[in-house]
Amino acid sequence: MTFLMITGRTVNQGVTVENKTSAEYAEETSTCFMHEFDMMELGLADNDPVRVTGPCGEVVMRAVASVEVEMGTVFVPYGPYANHIIAAGTHSTGMPDFKSHEVEIEPTDEEPKTVHGLMEDLGGLAYDR
């Protein structure tokens, strides 16, 4: 199913933002908040993994029902998971389309990667001492 993906700040994202190697930061920023009817349509229960495919790739997140989002829209806290599929075009403003990406969402059996995992996929080297 096609959804509009909006990214934004949450308290939990802000609380963990200075501790990006923590499991809590990964959990918060890999959460895909959805309308419960959309989740029913896709056969999803809370915390089920979903594959979210954007214009430049795909990433696995976890679906969580939220009363804040409308049907057809999903909300993902700012962070490396959403940015893994966001395009870099800025329409000559410097600002990517962080709140207006169309994405495809489907259930999956895969687990979300860690933040380190995502960074290593792109050529980085995790520092975890």
Place this chain on the structure above:
Amino acid sequence: MIVKDAVCPFCGCLCDDIEVEVEGNRVVAVTNACELGKTKFMGEQRLKNPILRDGNTWKDITCDEAIRYAADMLLSAERPLLYGWSGTHGEAQCVGVHMAELIHGVIDNTSSVCHGPSILAIQEVGHPGCTLGVVKNRADLVIYWGSNPIDAHPRHLSRYTRYAEGFFLENAFRDRKVIVVDVRKTETANIADEFVQIKPGGDYAVLSALRAIVQGKTDTIPRTVAGVTKEQLIRVANLCKSAKFGAVYFGLGLTMTRGKYKNIRNAIELVSELSRHTKFTISAMRGHYNVYGSNEVNTWMTGYPFGIDFSRGIAFYNPGETTAVDILARKECDAALIVGSDPAAHFPRKCLEHLADIPVVQLDPYPNATTAFCNVQIPVAVTGIDAEGTAYRMDGVPIRTRQVLSSNYPSDREVLSKMYALMQEAPGR
């Protein structure tokens, strides 16, 4: 020891009434701060010492070695990018601008992926703004548009708007109305007197409709505009016109959506039209505690607020060309110095793929997502905790942050000054 009136270095509210209890060199309790500020003060996940990537491992190096590495990297680069700057103090930002000029680099701050579009709009039509104190004491109507302060600026409501006392308001909680405009029914929407829910991407149309109503052209408005009924639009316009003093605070819901700076321009022009009926102001909900300061420092030193390119030997500014996301996505820069931000967590993946291909040095107290792309990371003191320095609040008021404990970490200014001195001494400079 209890430090009173400490300044919180998290968001643009820069709350200056924090009490921090320190035992030895640790913060053990924080009073008055929100959850975001408290966690930052209590944070202990610091990087212990400078690190260098050595193939597929990391090794510890000294601070002097790390500074030398950074200076050499920047001196040998043809198009270095100096990015970040919102999570540090003004004195360090000054050194950053001098450094960018010396090496003919590009210096950009996080506002290019935050309120950069707001600044573009302000450059077109001006900024009818005011300080937070004026809003607290006078505003009887506050509009949060595309902004969710309960999550992003938790004390904005209690210090300045919904739950704040007002000198010129008899009963501020009763007399001050709050309107929230958003595509999501956020926690902030739940405490509003009026919630206007817009279909995603519809902000520009709703702003235009409100402008038409304020101008007396109500007949031109269709039954609904971007999901908002004509009745509600008229009600909101009337609330605005009948207010004695209105204040609009907008967030990234306007800057990051389709239309970007044109949304802000329309909002500023609505405020300008409302000011023909009553007093109205508009301001941005700035995110990082000193992102505003970064715009100020850049502007007074170069004439431009962000995205400044010194490759011509003079300051050149062209957002979309000289901004960090574009430069990285075009694989243009050949070295990057990152200070006080974490682009690997907040930039699109294409930018990170280029960061992986070039030498990167980062100044940051914590291991973060960008650490994975660093050749060298230098841990520094946290401004407002173990370093002091000047920061600008979201309304442009400069506030001196305080040092609440001492540590062995150098401040950003100290590290950058040493780096800059080495670069000035280099042959040919």
